[in-house]
Amino acid sequence: MTAIRLALRLGRWGLVGFSGVAFIATFINAAGFYAIAGHTQAEREAFARSFAQIASQLTVLLPPATRLDTVGGYVQYRAYGSLAIVFAIWALTSAGGAARGDEERGIVEMVLATGLSRARATAARIVAFAFACFIAALAASLGFILGVISGNETFSIAPSIEAAVLLAALAMSCYSLVLLISQLLAPRFAMGLAGAVLLGLFLLNSLSRTFDSLATLRWLSPFRYYELSQPVSPGGTFDVQATLVLIGIAVVAGATATLAFTLRDLGAALFALRTAAGPPTYEGSSALIWRIPVIRGLYDRRVGLTLWAVGVSAIGILFVILTKAIVQPLLAIPGLAQYFAVFVHGAIYPSFLSYIWFGFAQLLLAGFAITQVARWSAEDTDGRLELILGNPVSRTQVLIERATVLAVGALIIAVVSGIAVGIETRNQAIDIDGLRLAEASLLLVPFSLVFAAVGALLAARLPRATVGILGVVTFGSYLMLQFGPIFKLPEWVQDLSAFKLYGQPLTNGVDWSGLVIMLAIVTAGFVASAVAMKRRDVGA
Amino acid sequence: MAAPAIRTSKLTKDYGLGHGLFDLDLEVSPQEVFGYLGPNGSGKSTTIRCLMGTIRPTLGTAYIFGLDCQRDSVAVKHKVGYMPGDMPQFGSLRGKEVVAYLGGMRGGADPKIVRNIAERFDLDLGRRFREYSSGNKKKLGIVLAFMHRPELLILDEPTGGLDPLNQQEFYKLLRETRDAGATTFLSSHILSEVEHVCDRVGIIRSGRLVKVAELDEIHRIRLHRLEIEFAPSTEVPEAAIRAAAGVEDVVTADQSVTCTVKGTFDPLLRALNGATVTNLVSHERSLEEIFLTYYRPDEPADSMR
Structure with missing residues (x-):
């Protein structure tokens, strides 16, 4: 019980943050439904028809929508579809931290030294996460119910509880899978591989909706079992068998992870390449690269940056292929071709690519910025910043170097993925303006810097809470784009969303005012963080 | 007349509830080895962080070789070699990369000193930081503090985690460094440790300096x-x-x-x-x-x- 309490204590910010995100996601969607769908049945059916067209374009990411004329169907699609991704990310970070992060900090060693067996220690972490994610999933249910109440409607409690169980089961299966993968490899590779596996399983399921060849493999993906149930959608079902499969994955992967943990040395991987022990080295590295500011930071992050650049490029290529696969059949329908000619002036491919690829790329680059900010925060809390400041470098220099490393890193990812997308559009015979593609790709750099600037300010003031708050800010920024127009928020408030400021550069060109505002936010954020950084205590 | 290596006046860092550092008046002469002795939580690390400019004093001033530790913190660090009480995590970086990384930040390290200290302490710089034992992490901290021939060494409990043989080697290194003209400010909570190497000792308790003693006085208590x-x-x-x-x-x-x-x-x-x-x-x-x-x-x- 003590071990479970400790595990909950270690993950309390995740519990609070993700519960908040889950609550807001369902509440704002439920409340938003009444603002946009109208109140008569005819209005809602009309809304459902138009929204279903948008939803059909997004089946690459989200499950197909049903009963969009009801608040349940709308929230099932809009909120619970996205929450599956959010909870999977939570599972990834939480399990990675539990398996390897706490081990590096010596927490696991201390826990085991109390006489707790490895099996019980692992079980405690799994149980604690199960409890935490169920609470967060219940927060989503609460948000949904309160949202429904705000629309003066009523809703049965049971389906929202089923939705919570389903969401928690998915998160648990992802958690146990990550826990298992984390045992296998060295810490510096484990998180990358675990993230790639989860992304692969997610894409396997979502792409199987478009590519029939993948349909036979989708049983491998936990996300498949998640989307078999649609409990809050009227007429939807709660597939008990599929939910049990998710719980089964969690149990089997958790048990295997426990076994792997008992078989490996603390701090080591279960499978490690044995390297021949060479003679000891008593000299520092003579590589010039460590002496050059910014370059040394990039070199230090070389593995991560390479993974990001390759990963984002691969997803970009995939989205181009999807664009072709989805749009081509649509253009074959004479009525739709006419519709596209009128509304998107014939530029259907760029419009679609802009919507699905650059929409997703923004999320990825925001994620990249958050990971870098998390590193700044970790440098602060583990004492690395204090040691760095023991050298003749000013705090402002440290901040500038950090920001530049992040900017160059984002630039590398943007350029590499832009080139990859450009090449693939040619391969797919998609006509796209090269200059616009370059602009859209490069615009991802100031976009990611917006989050970096906010993160730098947070890291300067509240290093221990930075990542959680920045995650909420990012989520809020995304919600602002989605719900600002629905709730008729003032234009200046909507302009605070980096997602809105980015605009649609692939189809409409660069939104210069948006770019200027982004740069202003970046400048203000970093200047403020420089001031805050100068005034604060480090290492106290 | 040369400025004192360290001079503080009414240096105070008040964390509230009686915690922190209060009214510290201290002077350390050039080429002196000064031991800073106090129980856990007495304010040793707080003093060191004020000297290093990583925390801002509530009141008072601190100078190193006449340079203000807050205003001139970058210039101060050109003269200082610093070893924190706990080495931070450098994950998968190798020891030699950590040396090059932090050496690069200060504009270069003396490769002869790095080699000399690594050999004396038998520290394999080719291994990854996460593979180091706590003693090896301390040894890396010693390399990092000494690698650029600093005029002043500020060392926060430097021997914790070192075995007795390496402790003796460390004391020897300190004496050599003093003979070469450097000043050392060394914190510890072990009386016998400071006796080995220090010329004078300051004793701190509950955030207040209670005694500055010559070595023979220390022998007496x-x-x-x-x-x-x-x-x-x-x-x-x-x-x-x-x-x-x-x-x-x-x-x-x-x-x-x-x-x-x-x-x-x-x-x-x-x-x-x-x-x-x-x-x-x-x-x-x-x-x-x-x-x-x-x-x-x-x-x-x-x-x-």
Whole structure:
């Protein structure tokens, strides 16, 4: 019980943050439904028809929508579809931290030294996460119910509880899978591989909706079992068998992870390449690269940056292929071709690519910025910043170097993925303006810097809470784009969303005012963080 | 006249509830090895962080070689080699990469010194940081602090985690560095450690400097618990032991005596004159015990001056 309490204590910010995100996601969607769908049945059916067209374009990411004329169907699609991704990310970070992060900090060693067996220690972490994610999933249910109440409607409690169980089961299966993968490899590779596996399983399921060849493999993906149930959608079902499969994955992967943990040395991987022990080295590295500011930071992050650049490029290529696969059949329908000619002036491919690829790329680059900010925060809390400041470098220099490393890193990812997308559009015979593609790709750099600037300010003031708050800010920024127009928020408030400021550069060109505002936010954020950084205590 | 290596005036960092550092007036001369002694939580690291400019004092000033530790913190660090109490995590970086990374930040390290120290402490710089034991992490900290021939070394509990042989090597390195002209400010909570290498010692308790003493004064306040076993054929010189200056709490049982010795051992050794001792074990008492022995807990810290 003590071990479970400790595990909950270690993950309390995740519990609070993700519960908040889950609550807001369902509440704002439920409340938003009444603002946009109208109140008569005819209005809602009309809304459902138009929204279903948008939803059909997004089946690459989200499950197909049903009963969009009801608040349940709308929230099932809009909120619970996205929450599956959010909870999977939570599972990834939480399990990675539990398996390897706490081990590096010596927490696991201390826990085991109390006489707790490895099996019980692992079980405690799994149980604690199960409890935490169920609470967060219940927060989503609460948000949904309160949202429904705000629309003066009523809703049965049971389906929202089923939705919570389903969401928690998915998160648990992802958690146990990550826990298992984390045992296998060295810490510096484990998180990358675990993230790639989860992304692969997610894409396997979502792409199987478009590519029939993948349909036979989708049983491998936990996300498949998640989307078999649609409990809050009227007429939807709660597939008990599929939910049990998710719980089964969690149990089997958790048990295997426990076994792997008992078989490996603390701090080591279960499978490690044995390297021949060479003679000891008593000299520092003579590589010039460590002496050059910014370059040394990039070199230090070389593995991560390479993974990001390759990963984002691969997803970009995939989205181009999807664009072709989805749009081509649509253009074959004479009525739709006419519709596209009128509304998107014939530029259907760029419009679609802009919507699905650059929409997703923004999320990825925001994620990249958050990971870098998390590193700044970790440098602060583990004492690395204090040691760095023991050298003749000013705090402002440290901040500038950090920001530049992040900017160059984002630039590398943007350029590499832009080139990859450009090449693939040619391969797919998609006509796209090269200059616009370059602009859209490069615009991802100031976009990611917006989050970096906010993160730098947070890291300067509240290093221990930075990542959680920045995650909420990012989520809020995304919600602002989605719900600002629905709730008729003032234009200046909507302009605070980096997602809105980015605009649609692939189809409409660069939104210069948006770019200027982004740069202003970046400048203000970093200047403020420089001031805050100068005034604060480090290492106290 | 050369500026003092370290000078603080009314240096205060108030964390509230009586925690922090208060009214520290201290001066360390160039080429001096100054020991900064205090129990855990007494304010040693807070003082060091104020000197390093990583935390801002609530009141007062701190200067290193005449440079303001806050205003001129970058210039100060050109002159300083710093070793924190706990080495931070460098994950999968190799020791040599950490040296190059931090050496690069300060514009270069002396490769001869790096090699010399790594060899002396048998620190394999080719291994990854996460593979290092806590002792090896300390050794890496020593390399990082010494690698650029600093004029002033600020070392926060540098020997914690080092085995006795490496501790001796470290003391030797400190003496060599002093002979080469460097100043050292070394914090510790072990009295015998500072005795090995320091010219003067400052004792801090509850955030206040209670004494700055020369080495012979430190010898006087040292405190040991002794267990002495006499040969069966020897008469235990109990009366002489009880009468010896600085010897207290004498307990005899058959052929063994336990007692507490304040200051030097000379009076006790004279009392043992002629007796055959078969075993003698000495335990150094903690700083807390020394404080309790010499000063009542409710006694104001100022009275120790």
